[in-house]
Amino acid sequence: xxxxxxxxxxxxxxxxxxxxxxxxxxxxxxxxxxxxxxxxxxxxxxxxxxxxxxxxxxxxxxxxxxxxxxxxxxxxxxxxxxxxxxxxxxxxxxxxxxxxxxxxxxxxxxxxxxxxxxxxxxxxxxxxxxxxxxxxxxxxxxxxxxxxxxxxxxxxxxxxxxxxxxxxxxxxxxxxxxxxxxxxxxxxxxxxxxxxxxxxxxxxxxxxxxxxxxxxxxxxxxxxxxxxxxxxxxxxxxxxxxxxxxxxxxxxxxxxxxxxxxxxxxxxxxxxxxxxxxxxxxxxxxxxxxxxxxxxxxxxxxxxxxxxxxx
Numbered sequence: 001x002x003x004x005x006x007x008x009x010x011x012x013x014x015x016x017x018x019x020x021x022x023x024x025x026x027x028x029x030x031x032x033x034x035x036x037x038x039x040x041x042x043x044x045x046x047x048x049x050x051x052x053x054x055x056x057x058x059x060x061x062x063x064x065x066x067x068x069x070x071x072x073x074x075x076x077x078x079x080x081x082x083x084x085x086x087x088x089x090x091x092x093x094x095x096x097x098x099x100x101x102x103x104x105x106x107x108x109x110x111x112x113x114x115x116x117x118x119x120x121x122x123x124x125x126x127x128x129x130x131x132x133x134x135x136x137x138x139x140x141x142x143x144x145x146x147x148x149x150x151x152x153x154x155x156x157x158x159x160x161x162x163x164x165x166x167x168x169x170x171x172x173x174x175x176x177x178x179x180x181x182x183x184x185x186x187x188x189x190x191x192x193x194x195x196x197x198x199x200x201x202x203x204x205x206x207x208x209x210x211x212x213x214x215x216x217x218x219x220x221x222x223x224x225x226x227x228x229x230x231x232x233x234x235x236x237x238x239x240x241x242x243x244x245x246x247x248x249x250x251x252x253x254x255x256x257x258x259x260x261x262x263x264x265x266x267x268x269x270x271x272x273x274x275x276x277x278x279x280x281x282x283x284x285x286x287x288x289x290x291x292x293x294x295x296x297x298x299x300x301x302x303x304x305x306x307x308x309x310x311x
Contacts, residue, residue: 014056014080015263017123018045019142020132021112022059022074022085023092024066025248027104027294036248036294037073038094040130040160043249047256047285047297049077053263056080056123058145060113060138066091084115096248103247108165112138117145122152125259129158134166134175146182154262157183158255161192172196181213187258189251190221202227203234216270218279220254222247226283228275235272237279240287249295250286256297257285281307 020041027034037046045057057079061067063086070091071081092110099105112135126149132142146155159176166172173196180186186209188196193205200208202219206229209217220226225238261278268274284306288298298306 013121014054014123016045016048016053016055016125016127016259017058017082018042018048018055019058019114019126019128019145020044020130021092021110022057022061022070023094023108023110024069025295026093026095027098027246027248028095029098034294035069037070038249038295039092040158040252041128041132042070042074043252043295043297044127044129044158044255044259045079046074046077046295047249047253048259049074049079050297050299051256051260051285051303052300053256053260054078056082057085058082058114058117059085060087060092060111061085062088062090064091066093084117087113087115098246101244106162106164108162110135110165112136114138114141116141119145119148119152122149124263125154125156127156127158127255127259129156129255130160131162131165133157133159133179134172139175143179143182146179150182154185155183156185156187156255156259156262158187158251159192159196160189160251161195163195169195177212180209183214185216185218185258185262186214187218187220187251187255190219190224193219203229206234216275218258218282220251220286226254226279228279230270230275233270233272233275235275235279237276237283240283242287242291244290245293247290248293249297250290252295253289253297254282254286257282257303260300 021039022042023039025036025038048055095107096104206217
């Protein structure tokens with residue numbers, strides 16, 4: 001059994017811990033094939049590190065060249081790879097095929113297993129999501145971590161739905177909703193929302209998530225902006241116009257900047273002004289990311305520079 005984090009003289013306390021898959025994105029386009037470290041949770045961890053947040057990632061890698069590449073990538077952003085993260089025979093991969101508009105479709109070669117974890121240290125924010133919350137046997141370990149940390153920190157969740165890797169719609173929806181009640185903030189893309197709740201309007205889906213126990217529901221809509229909803233307020237935040245190289249990692253950059261906002265929002269909770277700043281900051285992070293090929297989120301300096309005219 002491993003610990004989420006064991007603070008000591010050589011290791012700073014972590015503000016955020018991310019639990020979930022890390023893999024190699026093999027990106028195929030008319031220009032050729034390029035490999036990038038990826039996986040939604042790993043991208044969020046990397047994005048947080050780039051934003052100056054002390055971050056750890058608990059994942060499952062193979063002791064191979066791809067695993068080493070992912071670890072180097074994370075370390076370059078100051079992210080700590082937590083004990084127990086080398087547990088697979090080989091590191092997972094996803095082949096992303098780019099369409100002319102920059103959007104990506106994926107084929108996966110992945111297995112997901114996580115050793116039992118006892119949280120010796122509770123961070124300020126615990127984030128999870130994507131394949132790691134659905135794929136057995138590791139999904140049960142992820143749920144156990146959320147259960148152990150519930151009420152001890154802010155828990156954020158982005159399911160990042162990948163239909164090709166899920167069972168039936170009913171099964172996936174049940175797994176998702178079982179986790180929502182363990183979380184404080186849930187982020188969906190509009191594609192996630194329409195897949196999970198095809199008969200609901202986005203506003204109604206946000207209300208449904210709040211009814212399941214989330215304190216804040218966020219639904220991103222690409223160029224149409226994002227919806228942020230609490231029990232007391234519902235706000236639509238416009239997107240930031242940007243030229244698009246590709247959309248890889250945009251949602252994860254949004255998520256990382258949203259977590260940064262949660263860590264720095266002060267004592268005003270989810271007041272409308274706080275929701276607007278959370279949404280605008282996260283939208284700017286996504287806009288910066290789509291300008292660049294691959295999942296390359298902004299640094300804190302880049303984000304602050306872009307936001308300066310607005311704030």
